[in-house]
Amino acid sequence: KGILVSSLRNDGWVTLDPGFLTTAQCESAITFIDGRRSILRYRGYPIEELCEGSNFLEVAWLLIHGDLPDKRQYDEFRERILHHTFVGEDFRNLLSSFPRSAHPMSVLASAVNALATFHPDTCGFGDPDGFEEACAIIMAKVRTIVSLIHRRRRNEPLLYPDETRGYVEDFLRMSFAIPYEPYQVNPLMVQALDKLLIIHADHEQNCSTSVVRVAGSAHANLYSAVAAGINALSGPLHGGANEEVLRQLEEIRDSGLGVRAFVEESKKEGSRISGLGHRIYKSYDPRAAIAKKWLYAVMDDEVSQLGSADRSLFDVALELEDMALHDDYFIERHLYPNVDFYTGLIYRAIGFDPQMFTTLFALGRIPGWIAQYHEMMNDPTSKIGRPRQVYTGPGKRDFIPIEQRR
C-alpha cells in the first residue's frame, strides 16, 4: 500500500514514495530483517541467540566492527568506554541548566549534541582514530547522562560512576542507589535491561537511523548525527511509543471502560493504539517475543521479592494483546504488538518513570546509529542525502508590493 509514482520532470525522472515504503537509501551489511517471517539478525546472528549468549557491549562491538570481538578486543572496548564514563563539572552544569521538568529526550539530544563542543578533536569526518574515540565517548557518556537526567528529575544527588561494575549494573546503580548505602544489585533486572538494550541495538533503516545517515551524509560529526537520531526517536510513532503505551494502559485501567470499549472508541475516533503495528513486521515483531518473555520473568520476580506485585497494568496489557490478536480490524491490517508494547512495563518495574522510557531505547540504539554512520562514512558510493519532491504549488507569479496587495 502507498503511492509510487514515477514522473518525468523538466530535469529527469522522480519517484514519489511517501514514507519511503519501497525506496532503499543504501546497501548495508549490518542488520537483516525479514518482516514476513519475523527474522531479525545482527551481522548474521539471530537476535534470539544474541540475547541468549551475548551481552550489550559485545553486541555493540559486533554491530560497529562487523564480527564478534575476541577477548582482547572486548576488554579493550570495555576499558575504553569505562575510561570515558565520568562527566565533568562543566557538563553537569550544562545538564543542570535545563528545567527539571524538561522532557528527558529533549535534554538527552541537547546533551549529546553538546558533547561535540567538549571533544572537538574527535569530530573529524573520516578520521578513524577520532571516530573510535567518539564512539567510546558516546557509548560511555550517554549511559551516565541518562542516569543523571533520571536523578535530577527526582531531586536526588548525582552519583559518580563505579568502574569496577558492569555496564548495565552500574547504570542501574547510578540511577537508583542511595548515596553512602550499599547498593543491592538485582541480577534479574540487570539481565532484563541488558536484553532490552540488545533488542533495541539496531533495526536497519528505521526513521531515526535514516535521520542519522542523512545528517552524516552531509559529513556532520557523529555527535550531531546521533543527536538528530535521538530527536527523531522521541516521536510517539517511533521510540516515543513505549511511553505512550504506558500512558494508554493507565488510561484504560483508570477509565473503568474496559479494554474492549476503549478499543472500539479508538477505532471510532480513528486514533491508534500505541504499541501495535509495525512498518516491516507483518506477522509478529521478534523483539516483542523476547521482551514479553522478560516481562513475565520480571513480574514473577516482583511477586517473589515483595510477596505480591501491582498487576493491574500488566493485566490490562494482556487483555489488550489478546484483543489485538483476535479482532478482525487488527488481523486484517496485520497489527501485532511491537517491541514497545511490553518494554514500558519492564522499565516501570525496574523503577523508571514513563518519561524516561524512550531514553532507555536511545541508550540501546546508540551502537546501531554508530554502526550505520560508520558504514556510511566508509562507503565510497555514499552521497549526500537529498530526496526529490513533486512540486504542487502555483506556477510563476508576479511579485506585488505589500501596499498594492488586497
Ligand code: ACO
Ligand atoms: N492502531 C490502530 N490502527 C492502526 C495502528 C494502530 N497502532 N497502526 C496502524 N493502524 C492502521 C492505520 O490506521 C491504517 O488503517 P487503514 O488501512 O484503515 O487506513 C493501517 O493500519 C495501516 O497503517 P499505516 O499508517 O499505513 O502503517 P505504517 O506501516 O505506515 O505505520 C506504525 C507503522 C507507525 C508503527 C503504526 O503501526 C503506528 O502508528 N503504530 C502505533 C505507534 C507505535 O507503536 N509505534 C512504535 C513502532 S515500533 C518502533 O518504533 C520501535
